[in-house]
Amino acid sequence: MILRQEQIKQLIKIGSIEITPFDEELQLQPSSVDIRTSERWYRYPKELEPELQILDPKNPYMNILEREYISDSGIVVEPKSFILVDSYEYIKVPENIAVHLQQKFRLVKMGLQLINGGWLEHGFEGTVTLCLYNTNEFPVRLFKHMPVAQLFFAKSD
Structure with missing residues (x-):
């Protein structure tokens, strides 16, 4: 069962669902909660692109993501580029709730x-680490604390 706005609000109020920071007016939707980008994002180092022919879980390149910070003017995700962005919010749900x-x-x-x-x-x-890919032919600008995804909560027995 997907929870509705009032159910989500009540579970946050009693501490069963924890979202920190949380701005009810900005983030709470009729059946979901928006999450935003943090100021941290990650990418593979540009200088290694000529050397990287394949990413392999056993390859040490998997552990060399560069961490950068989103400035007030944002970051630009170039066409056909892949980045990782942490969610601004810390989320905690009980064992009887899954999140989509x-x-x-x-x-x-x-x-x-x-x-x-x-x-x-x-x-x-x-x-939540958000894996984003720009499929467009145009660059896309992202800003810190920008709503990029939403969480739907499902209660199970």
């Missing part, structure tokens, strides 16, 4: 795809 992660439609209209949308496990705790 879905991108905001306004990003879809710009050609920015959330690659890792789907279910987060029951009892999830932490920030």
